[in-house]
Amino acid sequence: MNLILLFALVLCCRMTAARSYWSDKPSVIATDEINDGDRVQVSCTLPVDYRGGQCRLYRGNSKTPFKVMIATDYICIFHMSSEELLGNLPVGSLVRLCCDYKLQEYTSVKSDHSVIVVWGSRPSPALSVSHRFVSPDDSVEVTCTPPMDQHAYKCSFLRGQFYIKEGSCNMNLTGRQLGLWEKPALLLPIDLGCTYSPRHDLYITSKSSNRHMVFVVDVQRVSSSVDCKVSVRKDQLEAFKDTNWTSVGENGNSATITVTNSTLALNETCSYVERQN
Structure with missing residues (x-):
């Protein structure tokens, strides 16, 4: 194989591998469980500084966010009551959350899901x-x-x-x-x-x-x-x-x-x- 071609192939592979280490996927951080009536803090951590862009929080597999805020740092912190967290779900439900971020025409992939249990009492x-x-x-x-x-x-x-x-x-x-x-x-x-x-x-x-x-x-x-x-x-x-x-x-x-x-x-x-x- 031509040495120049071999060098170009190795360089291309290394650049591809380097790109694979970076991801635009955000992550959700939240407590595992709360009681009905409590308030909860949910964080959406961004991989880069997207100040001025939107952080969007989703419930379950919904395609429509139920919470949106403007990013001012590498992390967006949502504060909400158990009622806001549940939406139309009944007390005692397990709520799955994920987030993404949007800046102008760019929209990131969604994060992995985080789960919060909203305990009810009798x-x-x-x-x-x-x-x-x-x-x-x-x-x-x-x-x-x-x-x-x-x-x-x-x-x-x-x-x-x-x-x-x-x-x-x-x-x-x-x-x-x-x-x-x-x-x-x-x-x-x-x-x-x-x-x-x-x-x-x-x-x-x-x-x-x-x-x-x-x-x-x-x-x-x-x-x-x-x-x-x-x-x-x-x-x-x-x-x-x-x-x-x-x-x-x-x-x-x-x-x-x-x-x-x-x-x-x-x-x-x-x-x-x-x-x-």
């Missing part, structure tokens, strides 16, 4: 439990009841802010399930609550229910019989059907739990004091 359900003390292998019946005008396709039970299990709004949970990923102990307090989801096709969940204090008692962890005292808030104390409960282990040792509303000394055997809010 009124709180009511939680009930069959009993307040349970051993690791026994179970307690828990029921999450939505308000009369609400329908639930599933319910979720949680310890504090940590979800334990979801599915039916009435189920039996063992002591081990209640204490999932907690360090095993003779007396394990569980702050139990629940939420419900009214629709399977939308990101909607209820506000949390009332809370119930449940105790997982593992008597197998004692080498001799013990008496335990538990202090709870007055409103929780009234919900306990029995203020005394005894569990007997396979080795014959027992743990007797007494529920009170008085202050306990820190050195008392097997004691628990609920934080007073």
